[in-house]
Amino acid sequence: xxxxxxxxxxxxxxxSEATRLFLKSGLKEVRMDDxxxxxxxxxxxxxxxxxxxxxxxxxxxxxxxxxQGEEHQDLMVGAENVLHAFWLLFSQKKESCFIDATxxxxxxxxxxxxxxxxxxxxxxxxxxxxxxQLRKGVSDGLIVESLDLEFFSRxxxxxxxxxxxxxxxxxxxxxxxxxxxxxxxxxxxxxGISTERGRGYIDEKILKTL
Numbered sequence: 001x002x003x004x005x006x007x008x009x010x011x012x013x014x015x016s017e018a019t020r021l022f023l024k025s026g027l028k029e030v031r032m033d034d035x036x037x038x039x040x041x042x043x044x045x046x047x048x049x050x051x052x053x054x055x056x057x058x059x060x061x062x063x064x065x066x067x068q069g070e071e072h073q074d075l076m077v078g079a080e081n082v083l084h085a086f087w088l089l090f091s092q093k094k095e096s097c098f099i100d101a102t103x104x105x106x107x108x109x110x111x112x113x114x115x116x117x118x119x120x121x122x123x124x125x126x127x128x129x130x131x132x133q134l135r136k137g138v139s140d141g142l143i144v145e146s147l148d149l150e151f152f153s154r155x156x157x158x159x160x161x162x163x164x165x166x167x168x169x170x171x172x173x174x175x176x177x178x179x180x181x182x183x184x185x186x187x188x189x190x191x192g193i194s195t196e197r198g199r200g201y202i203d204e205k206i207l208k209t210l
Contacts, residue, residue: 007049010041010049011050011059013039014039014046014049014050014056015056015059015060016063017035017038018035018060019060019063021034021035021038022103026102026106027057027103027106027110027111028110030053031053032047032052032053054111054114057107057111058113058114061114061117061118061122062121065121065125072129075088075089076088076089080205081137081140081142081201082133082136082137082140082143083137083142083187083190083194083198083201083206084201084206085133086133086187086190087183087187090160090182090186104118104161126157127154127157128153130153130156130157131150131153134147134149134152134153134156134193135149137194137198141195141197142194142195142197142198142201143193143195143198144193144194144195156189159185159186160182160186163181163182163185163186180210184207184210187202187206187207190202
């Protein structure tokens, strides 16, 4: 009988391997058999760890959310203010990300439970984090005080998803984004809701360095 520690350890290793396969081939193309084979475990053991492929996908989503949360927190610690924090967050060169616009679209179409899980555990957390940062920006005199922060935190989240969708649909749209397009677009959004002081910081401390 496996201990809880051993079960968690095995789950983590399966999630790591499954994430790699999903990134390489897409959600629909990867079977539980493929994950078991690549991980070097029996299919029975895999199903003891995860009820089905959709639950495995949810495990991958949770791990990505946890890892990204730690990365984002580390970035925020070194930021001068919330505007600088957003710049650091979106200007970092990232490796392939599991939770991108293409994955979100696949979840929405084929994996309703995982999509709902994503909306509750990832999307809403992102909205809340952006809300907290915008509220801090208001208290620091960088974001306009009269804004409906609930609306603008959701608007910014969807704006970021939209930019990601353009980036991942280059073959369809013909639009090729360079590595600075998304962080610059986020700054333009922020500039529109910033106070005069906030706009001055963006113009003088960030945009002039591009």
